[in-house]
Amino acid sequence: MKLNTSQIEKLFQFTRKHYVEWYDLQSELVDHLANGIEQQWQQNPKVIFEDALQIEFKKFGVFGFMDVVEERQKSLGKKYSKLIWKHVLEFFKIPKVFMLVLFSAALFYFRRALEVATDYFTIVLCFLLISLFTVATVSSYRKKKKAQLSKEKKWLFKDIIMGYGLGSSIGLIPFYFFNALLPHASSFSNINSWLLGVISFGFVLMCIMMYVMLVVIPKKVEEYLEETYPEYQLVKQNVKQGIL
Amino acid sequence: MSNNQLYRGSLATIILRLLEQEGRMYGYEITQKVKEMTGGRMEIKEGALYPSLHKLEAEGHLTVAVEKVDNRIRKYYSLTPQGENEVVNMLAELKEYMENMQAIMNHKLSY
Numbered sequence: 001m002k003l004n005t006s007q008i009e010k011l012f013q014f015t016r017k018h019y020v021e022w023y024d025l026q027s028e029l030v031d032h033l034a035n036g037i038e039q040q041w042q043q044n045p046k047v048i049f050e051d052a053l054q055i056e057f058k059k060f061g062v063f064g065f066m067d068v069v070e071e072r073q074k075s076l077g078k079k080y081s082k083l084i085w086k087h088v089l090e091f092f093k094i095p096k097v098f099m100l101v102l103f104s105a106a107l108f109y110f111r112r113a114l115e116v117a118t119d120y121f122t123i124v125l126c127f128l129l130i131s132l133f134t135v136a137t138v139s140s141y142r143k144k145k146k147a148q149l150s151k152e153k154k155w156l157f158k159d160i161i162m163g164y165g166l167g168s169s170i171g172l173i174p175f176y177f178f179n180a181l182l183p184h185a186s187s188f189s190n191i192n193s194w195l196l197g198v199i200s201f202g203f204v205l206m207c208i209m210m211y212v213m214l215v216v217i218p219k220k221v222e223e224y225l226e227e228t229y230p231e232y233q234l235v236k237q238n239v240k241q242g243i244l
Numbered sequence: 245m246s247n248n249q250l251y252r253g254s255l256a257t258i259i260l261r262l263l264e265q266e267g268r269m270y271g272y273e274i275t276q277k278v279k280e281m282t283g284g285r286m287e288i289k290e291g292a293l294y295p296s297l298h299k300l301e302a303e304g305h306l307t308v309a310v311e312k313v314d315n316r317i318r319k320y321y322s323l324t325p326q327g328e329n330e331v332v333n334m335l336a337e338l339k340e341y342m343e344n345m346q347a348i349m350n351h352k353l354s355y
Contacts, residue, residue: 005315027317028271032290034316035272061291071295075302231310231317 001041003034007049014053020065023153024229025072029065033057076157076228080217083224087212088205100204107200112193136214153235157228161221251286255296257338258288260305260323260331268309268322271297297321305330 003011011030020026036056040047057064091100111121140162147154217224225232262277263269269277274297275288300306305327309320323331 002314003316008315028294028319031270031313031316031318032272032294034314039276059290061289063291067291068294068298072298075298079302230308231319234310234312234317 001045002038003049008034010049011053014057015065018057018065020069021154022156022159023235024155024157024231025065025069027231029068072156073160076160079157079228080160083217084209084212087216088209091205091208100201100208103204103207104197104201107204108197111196111200132210132214155225155229155232158221158225161217161224254338255288255292256300257334259293259296259300259321260327260334263306263321263323264328264331268320270318270320300327 008030011033012026014033015026015029020029033053033056036059037049037052040052040055061067090096143162258278259274262274266277271290271293275290275293278286278288297306301308301321304324306321307324307327309322311318311320
């Protein structure tokens with residue numbers, strides 16, 4: 001005996017009820033539960049669907065689907081970090097490396113010529129970064145809301161790319177970095193050239209990282225989803241045709 | 245899987261070895277195969293199997309293909325070339341471990 005479409009839908013609801021929000025994980029768990037239930041029916045066709053489901057769910061242990069979700073988040077998080085570095089490292093290759101050097105040098109000479117206290121610079125920088133973060137958070141929230149309303153299927157890697165990026169970018173705001181390196185210098189022109197060079201390079205590198213996380217990777221999100229999930233295209237087509 | 249630390253440490257090796265033999269498998273199939281091969285003495289816990297599969301996939305040892313079976317999507321795992329090398333390494337490690345354990349277990353004190 002095989003599970004019918006409404007029973008499969010019940011299994012999807014069951015995974016959602018047990019905190020599995022993402023379709024990629026849901027579909028794998030649904031197939032697993034369905035196989036288990038069908039196996040039970042082979043041995044005893046009288047077992048009712050709900051009881052068979054509870055028996056299968058218990059096999060996942062006391063934490064239910066939690067371990068599965070956590071490990072998937074961890075492994076896709078690692079994949080995302082690798083993706084960021086892959087894009088950032090492109091800025092160390094020709095021709096983009098010229099841009100990195102040019103911006104670092106420009107920033108270096110700009111600061112060298114600056115006759116203002118470093119504290120002002122830190123304040124302006126923090127203000128700019130906080131504004132950027134706020135704008136990005138609001139836009140990501142709106143996109144999420146729109147996706148929820150359209151009942152679009154959720155993909156874990158997409159959520160990591162669109163949301164996680166913002167979460168980690170706040171960690172990149174180098175308040176401590178600037179405060180530690182430029183505590184009471186009255187002007188940038190008084191700072192040691194090497195130190196200023198390192199700060200300029202670090203700042204440009206940080207901007208590149210944020211650009212990669214907020215612009216480059218989100219732009220290619222569809223490509224990365226197709227690469228991560230072989231079912232992505234299939235599901236998209238089915239959704240269009242109203243099958244799934 | 246049996247609630248035993250010894251088996252838990254070998255889960256990745258079991259998965260890779262099975263995929264080497266079978267070509268491609270889906271999660272439920274792996275649990276059933278292990279049960280069948282050990283005459284029901286060993287059972288893989290689902291809560292451990294999928295995290296392990298996803299980890300191996302993220303490390304590049306496994307690749308995934310999907311198929312629509314009945315009215316649902318099925319995810320098949322198979323070894324990548326990197327995974328094939330990993331099986332050889334893991335089996336060699338396991339063999340060495342078993343030999344060492346045997347040597348320790350069978351060791352007799354000699355005066």
